[in-house]
Amino acid sequence: xxxxxxxxxxxxxxxxxxxxxxxxxxxxxxxxxxxxxxxxxxxxxxxxxxxxxxxxxxxxxxxxxxxxxxxxxxxxxxxxxxxxxxxxxxxxxxxxxxxxxxxxxxxxxxxxxxxxxxxxxxxxxxxxxxxxxxxxxxxxxxxxxxxxxxxxxxxxxxxxxxxxxxxxxxxxxxxxxxxxxxxxxxxxxxxxxxxxxxxxxxxxxxxxxxxxxxxxxxxxxxxxxxxxxxxxxxxxxxxxxxxxxxxxxxxxxxxx
Amino acid sequence: xxxxxxxxxxxxxxxxxxxxxxxxxxxxxxxxxxxxxxxxxxxxxxxxxxxxxxxxxxxxxxxxxxxxxxxxxxxxxxxxxxxxxxxxxxxxxxxxxxxxxxxxxxxxxxxxxxxxxxxxxxxxxxxxxxxxxxxxxxxxxxxxxxxxxxxxxxxxxxxxxxxxxxxxxxxxxxxxxxxxxxxxxxxxxxxxxxxxxxxxxxxxxxxxxxxxxxxxxxxxxxxxxxxxxxxxxxxxxxxxxxxxxxxxxxxxxxxxxxxxxxxxxxxxxxxxxxxxxxxxxxxxxxxxxxxxxxxxxxxxxxxxxxxxxxxxxxxxxxxxxxxxxxxxxxxxxxxxx
Numbered sequence: 001x002x003x004x005x006x007x008x009x010x011x012x013x014x015x016x017x018x019x020x021x022x023x024x025x026x027x028x029x030x031x032x033x034x035x036x037x038x039x040x041x042x043x044x045x046x047x048x049x050x051x052x053x054x055x056x057x058x059x060x061x062x063x064x065x066x067x068x069x070x071x072x073x074x075x076x077x078x079x080x081x082x083x084x085x086x087x088x089x090x091x092x093x094x095x096x097x098x099x100x101x102x103x104x105x106x107x108x109x110x111x112x113x114x115x116x117x118x119x120x121x122x123x124x125x126x127x128x129x130x131x132x133x134x135x136x137x138x139x140x141x142x143x144x145x146x147x148x149x150x151x152x153x154x155x156x157x158x159x160x161x162x163x164x165x166x167x168x169x170x171x172x173x174x175x176x177x178x179x180x181x182x183x184x185x186x187x188x189x190x191x192x193x194x195x196x197x198x199x200x201x202x203x204x205x206x207x208x209x210x211x212x213x214x215x216x217x218x219x220x221x222x223x224x225x226x227x228x229x230x231x232x233x234x235x236x237x238x239x240x241x242x243x244x245x246x247x248x249x250x251x252x253x254x255x256x
Numbered sequence: 257x258x259x260x261x262x263x264x265x266x267x268x269x270x271x272x273x274x275x276x277x278x279x280x281x282x283x284x285x286x287x288x289x290x291x292x293x294x295x296x297x298x299x300x301x302x303x304x305x306x307x308x309x310x311x312x313x314x315x316x317x318x319x320x321x322x323x324x325x326x327x328x329x330x331x332x333x334x335x336x337x338x339x340x341x342x343x344x345x346x347x348x349x350x351x352x353x354x355x356x357x358x359x360x361x362x363x364x365x366x367x368x369x370x371x372x373x374x375x376x377x378x379x380x381x382x383x384x385x386x387x388x389x390x391x392x393x394x395x396x397x398x399x400x401x402x403x404x405x406x407x408x409x410x411x412x413x414x415x416x417x418x419x420x421x422x423x424x425x426x427x428x429x430x431x432x433x434x435x436x437x438x439x440x441x442x443x444x445x446x447x448x449x450x451x452x453x454x455x456x457x458x459x460x461x462x463x464x465x466x467x468x469x470x471x472x473x474x475x476x477x478x479x480x481x482x483x484x485x486x487x488x489x490x491x492x493x494x495x496x497x498x499x500x501x502x503x504x505x506x507x508x509x510x511x512x513x514x515x516x517x518x519x520x521x522x523x524x525x526x527x528x529x530x531x532x533x534x535x536x537x538x539x540x541x542x543x544x545x546x547x548x549x550x551x552x553x554x555x556x557x558x559x560x561x562x563x564x565x566x567x568x569x570x571x572x573x574x575x576x577x578x579x580x581x582x583x584x585x586x587x588x589x590x591x592x593x
Contacts, residue, residue, distance in 0.1 A: 065454060084464075085457035095458055103451035105516065106444075114448045117441045119460030127441070173460060 023070030046223030094175030100162035102154035292529035299521035301477035307515030310450035315378035323351030323482025351483030359475020514562030
């Protein structure tokens with residue numbers, strides 16, 4: 001497979017997200033090494049790897065929560081170096097956290113309100129009317145199946161519902177690229193189906209999605225392309241079925 | 257309720273309080289009331305950073321003292337150069353600007369610290385500023401400075417009444433600002449910072465900028481509260497102006513009242529401030545901090561969300577149905593992970 005560069009030389013669409021030689025260390029520990037990844041607009045990319053392989057660290061480097069020492073991240077043709085996390089969110093990068101981080105003293109509706117007030121309003125340069133915000137919050141919560149809990153506080157939610165809230169809040173920022181970091185862990189089969197169809201719908205509307213997940217059935221049915229991280233290195237990238245047949249991936253995933 | 261209506265109601269209340277105090281015919285009520293109102297401002301100002309954003313500031317006394325010492329510096333200038341006597345509101349504005357600038361600077365230097373570390377840094381700021389003032393001869397150094405205040409002011413009579421009136425108006429301004437923030441985009445941003453800064457950034461909240469806004473507003477209000485103080489006390493001394501009382505009271509009052517809405521610091525300051533004034537007259541002034549400590553221990557144990565928290569537990573209501581939004585966990589601000 002030919003790596004799609006950011007250049008337009010081959011007539012290929014420029015990548016939405018372009019990571020080149022990204023490296024991240026924690027002291028002497030190399031968390032990520034020479035990661036290059038190119039995600040064209042509209043892609044559905046599955047990112048898998050064993051625990052501790054650096055998936056979340058990669059997300060943190062993309063979103064600006066952590067600073068990478070080496071390499072560059074470009075988003076929509078723009079280098080993200082030196083941009084703070086909130087600026088990257090304004091550009092259209094949105095993520096859900098692996099361990100849900102709700103705003104504990106705010107109701108669910110108000111949790112959704114934060115990205116509406118600070119990202120969507122900033123991007124379009126004007127504020128929503130009060131009723132518009134209410135509607136938007138309600139609609140987003142209904143999409144993830146939390147519509148009847150809009151006035152509740154996050155402490156009333158189960159872990160699973162918190163994951164849904166996490167996803168709804170990431171979606172509220174109206175991203176171009178959504179990174180869902182283990183949004184489905186612990187969900188039942190039908191709930192996984194719900195979330196997947198939600199992500200499919202978003203993707204049809206033009207949102208590029210990176211799905212980080214351990215539930216292989218979900219990853220395989222969702223992804224058009226699969227990347228595998230093992231010990232901070234990308235060992236495979238391509239069509240999901242090809243990647244899963246790769247002996248190196250099998251070794252890393254299933255053991256000898 | 258719309259802000260102009262809110263403001264109007266409070267101005268009517270103020271007029272009533274002032275008229276009632278005049279009716280009592282004893283000027284001591286103004287003297288004691290001034291201190292209580294000063295704490296309303298300090299508590300409200302502290303709460304903008306401490307309650308809304310979750311950053312505990314132990315340096316309130318320093319901001320208060322900065323306001324007071326800007327007045328002293330200007331007073332010296334005036335008496336030396338025979339300037340036109342500056343009215344107190346102008347002095348307050350200057351004190352507010354000075355403290356606001358220092359608040360901004362402190363914020364920039366320390367806001368990368370969280371929790372206890374931020375609190376320690378603010379305490380250090382207070383010590384540094386006190387050392388500076390003690391060694392600055394122009395404002396009296398460690399000897400302190402005398403300010404001679406006019407006996408009377410037309411048309412309300414005794415000057416203390418005038419100071420009381422001004423502090424009352426500042427208190428109204430402070431709670432109006434706090435309430436405005438609470439119900440605005442800024443307030444939601446502050447709340448997201450208090451709850452989870454990482455998630456706030458990921459939602460697009462420019463956390464550092466918002467925290468600087470909070471330290472600046474909070475510092476400026478404290479400075480404004482301090483600016484008339486030399487005229488009130490007559491003799492300003494670094495050790496008392498930078499005293500522990502101000503730092504402890506401005507934290508204790510919002511905590512006892514409840515930290516997530518403008519009502520909390522108001523109730524806390526009125527209650528605790530009045531209690532202290534009564535104790536000063538009936539027992540002794542030394543018992544003040546003891547009262548604060550005692551109440552604080554009780555509240556941390558039985559009502560960690562303050563009086564407002566108690567009220568809506570009693571009413572068995574959902575927290576969001578009550579005034580504004582509030583924090584619900586049983587934790588002190590600034591201890592977010």
